[in-house]
Amino acid sequence: MDETFLATVVAAHGRSYEISRTIPWHEPPWHAVTRGKRHDYACGDVVEARATAPGQAVIERHQPRSSLFWRADGVRQKLIAANVDQVVIVTAVEPPFSSELVTRCLVAAEHQGIEALIVLNKCDLKDGLDAARARLKPFLAAGYRVLGLSAKRDVAPLEPLFAGKRSLLVGQSGMGKSTIINALVPEARARTGEISRALESGRHTTTEARLYPYRQGWIIDSPGLQTFGLAHVPLEALEACFPELRPALGECRFRDCRHDAEPGCALRALAERGAISPERWQQYRRIRAELEALARRSATGR
Ligand SMILES: Nc1nc2c(ncn2[C@@H]2O[C@H](COP(=O)(O)OP(=O)(O)OP(=O)(O)O)[C@@H](O)[C@H]2O)c(=O)[nH]1
Ligand SMILES: [Mg+2]
Ligand SMILES: [Zn+2]
Incomplete structure (x- = not known):
């Protein structure tokens, strides 16, 4: 087989990827590898790929990106998502979130000209709600939108904000990113985890970035962040x-x-x-x- 085609990266697991020729897809995503040691592709990238077997491809290169959301600590860099219009930073009433991590995500978004929205999830947990709201005040004062909700009860306020856009959900582990995805995209069935279990094992429930088609756009769910280096920002x-x-x-x-x-x-x-x-x-x-x-x-x- 020697067919090249354009496809969108819909999942990134280290050096292997899943790519799809259409969003939403009409066939199962293809499994794709890269040439040599290259693995600088991200979920949301539009790539040129070459078929090697039915359902299998090699990625040759990516098309120019409208944006790239990534982190870097001076030694390593981690691409999180490409071609994103909107970064949705998910915080929660519990477990406690780091306000500095929110700022770091905002800086990475601002640097790329990506719009940002902050969500305060788990507003059904009344103990701690006021304290969490108070910690988000500085972001409101800076002009950012902050939306309180409970993903377990109602995500309707998010629907118009995601429609027709290419969005990325980011945040610490246990904030409810995958729960939001499952509520918006019922067929998603993203794995969600009990906080205690995730924290005890030191592992995050979501282990790779994955793209879900949504109303003329898409939403990427990403693994929980602990640190966010900004070495790539001059x-x-x-x-x-x-x-x-x-x-x-x-x-x-x-x-x-x-x-x-x-x-x-x-x-x-x-x-x-x-x-x-x-x-x-x-x-x-x-x-x-x-x-x-x-x-x-x-x-x-x-
Ligand atoms: N009370 C309450 N719990 C919620 C809500 N949304 C999510 N949770 C719970 O929070 C826990 C973590 O949710 P996840 O969706 O797995 O969190 P995540 O942000 O995807 O975490 P990682 O994948 O590890 O980054 C799960 O036990 C959810 O059931 C909510 O609105 N209210
Ligand atoms: Mg998750
Ligand atoms: Zn000065």
Whole structure:
């Protein structure tokens, strides 16, 4: 067989993939491998593939991407999804979520020009609901949409937000991403897990990214995140990934301002006036320090 065709990556398991010629699919997805050591494809990628046997293919290359959502820690990079219009960051009343991880996902989305939406799931758990809401306030203040719901009871508020879009669900383990998928796409049957079990085993219930067709678009479910390195975001692009800081971009007295203790720092002035919440400012400072350390390491050859 020597037929090449275009297909969308619908599942990514390490170096092997499932690809489909149409979304939604009218035939089972094909199993695909890559050439050599290449595995820089992500769920949502449109790829050129060559059939090797019935239902089996080799991926040759991917088409240009409209966006790429990924993380990198300076050593390794992990592609999560390509061609995404909207990243939906799923948090929950329980287990506790990391606000910094939410910020890191937002930075990765902003850097790629991907729209973002924050979901607070498990709003049926009344104990802890107010505290969780309070922890999301800084994101509302920054202009992000925050939607509270209970995936176990009703996901109707999400339906219009997903229709016709290419969306990615991300977040920590146990927040309910796969539960949302199952509620929206009844035939999905994504595995969901008891929190205690997932935490005890230190493993996540969802182990690979998978794409589900949904109303003229699609939704990708992804494995729970624990860390989110932003080594791929250039230091000078970081401030612009915080909407609250944008009014002060380029306004610092010194052009090489590190926004630390420099006189005339416009970003710090914003923080002092409360235009960015103390939490988000601290997160910005930590991410910036991390990117500075990476830059120093690569300048000195480690
Ligand atoms: N009370 C309550 N529990 C929920 C709700 N949504 C999900 N859960 C529970 O939360 C647990 C984790 O849900 P999953 O959907 O597996 O979480 P996940 O985000 O996909 O986790 P990973 O795949 O490990 O990243 C399961 O026991 C779900 O039944 C909800 O709205 N309310
Ligand atoms: Mg899951
Ligand atoms: Zn400054």
